Amino acid sequence: MAILEVRDMCKSFGKTEVLKGVGFTMERGEVISILGSSGSGKTTLLRCINFLERADKGQVIVDGKVIFDGSDTAKKSPSEIRKAQLNFGMVFQQFNLFPQYNVLENVVLAPKLLAKERPDFKKHKKEILAEIETNARDVIDKVGLTEKLMNYPCELSGGQQQRVSIARALALNPKILFFDEPTSALDPELTGEILRVIRALADKKITMVIVTHEIGFARNVSDRIIFMDKGVVAEEGSPEEVIDNPKNERTREFLKLIEQK
Amino acid sequence: MDALQQLFIGFGMNCLLFVLTLVMALPLGLIITFGTMTKLKPLKWVMKTFVWIIRGTPLMLQLFIVLYAPGILWHHPVSNRMGAALVAFVINYAAYFSEIFRGGIESIPKGQYEAGQVLGLTKTQVFFKIVLFQVIKRITPPMGNEVITLVKDTALARVISVAEILQNAYRYASKGIIWPLFASGLYFLAFTGVLSILLSFVEKKLDYYKG
Numbered sequence: 190m191a192i193l194e195v196r197d198m199c200k201s202f203g204k205t206e207v208l209k210g211v212g213f214t215m216e217r218g219e220v221i222s223i224l225g226s227s228g229s230g231k232t233t234l235l236r237c238i239n240f241l242e243r244a245d246k247g248q249v250i251v252d253g254k255v256i257f258d259g260s261d262t263a264k265k266s267p268s269e270i271r272k273a274q275l276n277f278g279m280v281f282q283q284f285n286l287f288p289q290y291n292v293l294e295n296v297v298l299a300p301k302l303l304a305k306e307r308p309d310f311k312k313h314k315k316e317i318l319a320e321i322e323t324n325a326r327d328v329i330d331k332v333g334l335t336e337k338l339m340n341y342p343c344e345l346s347g348g349q350q351q352r353v354s355i356a357r358a359l360a361l362n363p364k365i366l367f368f369d370e371p372t373s374a375l376d377p378e379l380t381g382e383i384l385r386v387i388r389a390l391a392d393k394k395i396t397m398v399i400v401t402h403e404i405g406f407a408r409n410v411s412d413r414i415i416f417m418d419k420g421v422v423a424e425e426g427s428p429e430e431v432i433d434n435p436k437n438e439r440t441r442e443f444l445k446l447i448e449q450k
Numbered sequence: 451m452d453a454l455q456q457l458f459i460g461f462g463m464n465c466l467l468f469v470l471t472l473v474m475a476l477p478l479g480l481i482i483t484f485g486t487m488t489k490l491k492p493l494k495w496v497m498k499t500f501v502w503i504i505r506g507t508p509l510m511l512q513l514f515i516v517l518y519a520p521g522i523l524w525h526h527p528v529s530n531r532m533g534a535a536l537v538a539f540v541i542n543y544a545a546y547f548s549e550i551f552r553g554g555i556e557s558i559p560k561g562q563y564e565a566g567q568v569l570g571l572t573k574t575q576v577f578f579k580i581v582l583f584q585v586i587k588r589i590t591p592p593m594g595n596e597v598i599t600l601v602k603d604t605a606l607a608r609v610i611s612v613a614e615i616l617q618n619a620y621r622y623a624s625k626g627i628i629w630p631l632f633a634s635g636l637y638f639l640a641f642t643g644v645l646s647i648l649l650s651f652v653e654k655k656l657d658y659y660k661g
């Protein structure tokens with residue numbers, strides 16, 4: 190069964206139709222890259238799936254369970270949305286680390302707050318908190334920042350900050366991890382370290398959706414490529430199909446433009 | 451009673467007015483902030499207009515109005531002058547504080563809220579665990595300025611005859627004795643000096659991170 194199925198997502202801002210019926214499915218362990226020129230609706234798609242925007246129409250289905258349905262007239266309660274949201278992790282272009290917390294605190298904040306809602310929290314508080322911290326150190330180690338555990342975001346390079354934000358998302362053990370142009374805010378010499386971390390996650394079979402302009406990387410890391418244009422999926426297939434032999438005219442133009450840069 | 455002692459008692463009034471205004475105007479200011487930031491358009495405009503009027507007119511005028519309006523308009527003369535001064539100060543400072551709070555809250559990037567949201571935090575958790583501290587750090591310098599201004603503004607209570615320090619010092623000056631005026635200046639300097647030291651200590655404490 191597909192781990193994620195997105196159906197017919199539509200979203201307008203005022204009169205601007207940004208998503209005009211986007212859909213795709215993905216299997217557990219799959220890595221999908223979404224390509225497309227600026228303004229084609231990639232960010233909006235990720236935001237709608239992650240409940241940061243409410244799509245006007247469409248469905249999001251995780252493991253066969255409908256977690257979002259635009260035709261539902263009854264509004265979901267905040268706690269239902271939170272629960273659905275936790276299926277996903279999100280890494281933003283701008284990192285969005287919490288500046289007042291050090292690396293470890295950034296990573297443990299959400300797991301600790303969520304643990305308080307567990308019925309057995311009071312009884313096993315010590316063990317639960319210790320486990321959260323061990324897990325946090327583990328994910329921080331995965332992104333290679335064990336030495337910066339006690340540093341504040343302002344003391345880190347952009348690449349290091351982005352790695353912390355990946356660790357922060359991983360700490361909640363999401364079923365699917367979404368990246369929105371994770372390297373676009375970084376100096377070119379810092380993109381490599383992020384791409385290596387994502388590569389390592391792909392090798393560990395973490396299910397990921399990556400919006401990126403790094404065509405070479407997308408080709409190398411993805412099982413499948415989705416090319417978006419003007420709010421629709423214009424082309425979809427293996428990297429060989431979409432990047433090496435694009436059928437769609439818009440895909441060809443886009444790839445040519447990127448190559449020139 | 452000797453002059454120094456009188457000045458001291460007078461300054462007690464200033465300190466009382468200062469402390470009470472601060473204690474009441476801070477929470478009231480936060481409530482006004484939420485009012486000016488609400489999605490309920492009518493409430494929002496009422497609050498914004500209120501803040502505009504309070505900030506756009508002299509505190510001295512507000513003192514007169516609080517003291518005289520109840521008597522003249524509703525035949526309930528105000529006998530407690532200190533109470534009237536306190537009401538005017540609390541309203542005035544709450545309006546100023548609310549603008550500082552609003553600026554602080556609005557300066558926090560949307561990404562902070564969204565990062566909290568995708569990590570499964572509730573709105574309350576996002577405010578108290580992520581946003582609030584950053585707001586406090588950002589508003590400490592402007593709040594510090596406002597608090598120091600408040601210390602000096604308490605002398606304005608004299609215009610509705612609250613027996614504060616300048617009221618006393620002025621009585622001596624009118625008899626040809628000048629030094630109590632300078633002495634009152636020293637009281638204010640000492641108070642604002644201590645406050646400045648406290649404030650810069652707090653700012654240093656909050657300066658462990660940038661941003």
Ligand SMILES: Nc1ncnc2c1ncn2[C@@H]1O[C@H](COP(=O)(O)OP(=O)(O)O)[C@@H](O)[C@H]1O
Nearest residue numbers: 202205207225226227228229230231232233234
């Ligand atoms: N909150 C918003 N309000 C109005 N328009 C928006 C908003 N968010 C995105 N848009 C518009 O939607 C279009 C697609 O934006 P986006 O999803 O960010 O594209 P991409 O990530 O592919 O560059 C753009 O034209 C953008 O101006």
Ligand SMILES: [Mg+2]
Nearest residue numbers: 231232233370
């Ligand atoms: Mg985008």
